[in-house]
Amino acid sequence: MNRTKRHKLESAGWAVGTVQEFLGLTAAEASLIELKLALSRSLRNRRQKKGLSQVELAQRLESSQSRVAKMEAGDPSVSMDLLISSLLVLGATPADLAKALRGNQKGSRRRAA
């Protein structure tokens, strides 16, 4: 749960899945980052598909352009809550969210448990 690891990693601009073991980074921590990035991408897709600018989306969210930019950039200062509620406001259904979460399985080990 160490948030600073995330900072180091993401702000270094690396493709996170690639470096699972670079820092102490446990599997759970790596997964969490990937999930967030998956939601980020999903958010940008949805916004663009609707032909909205970041400013317009920010208005719907009662937030600001800079925060939308950070959301889409996978900035560590953005929480999953914010990403998910934003997606919901953009009309995503829980099923859509589920799909987005699964859309980022890198190693995709079978036998999920």
Next chain:
Amino acid sequence: MNRTKRHKLESAGWAVGTVQEFLGLTAAEASLIELKLALSRSLRNRRQKKGLSQVELAQRLESSQSRVAKMEAGDPSVSMDLLISSLLVLGATPADLAKALRGNQKGSRRRAA
């Protein structure tokens, strides 16, 4: 995104899906609450299936028993991030999370988009 609505609702101890329109509660807000509750249930299931007490889980999470209790109770002070990273620590895969999220569709309209 008004957090206080969530408080009122959840602390009143109601089955959230039932009251979508009780307060101003937009669809997105209602969905978010239901998603969190779905994750809460999922967390308790996983913990119990592993035969762990809240205290034991708290240790693995480097957190405290009271926080685990709140997580499982769907307390409004618990974020999605915490729920999800806890599930990950318990060994849930992204696919498991996806399943949990879909597991709470109340009206389950077909044709999800």
Next chain:
DNA sequence: GGAAAGTATGTCTGATTTGACATATAGTAG
């Protein structure tokens, strides 16, 4: 080049979330 729209980044301040602690409430065994 300059203007404009869209996006990115850094940084404040206030709000929310967190772990911890105390304490309360079940349930069970002696």
Next chain:
DNA sequence: CTACTATATGTCAAATCAGACATACTTTCC
């Protein structure tokens, strides 16, 4: 009843996150 284990609830200081603002970077168009 007492002791013990598991879970729940309230509170608080410290950590994290949010919206806002300034500002920089890109394109595109003139």
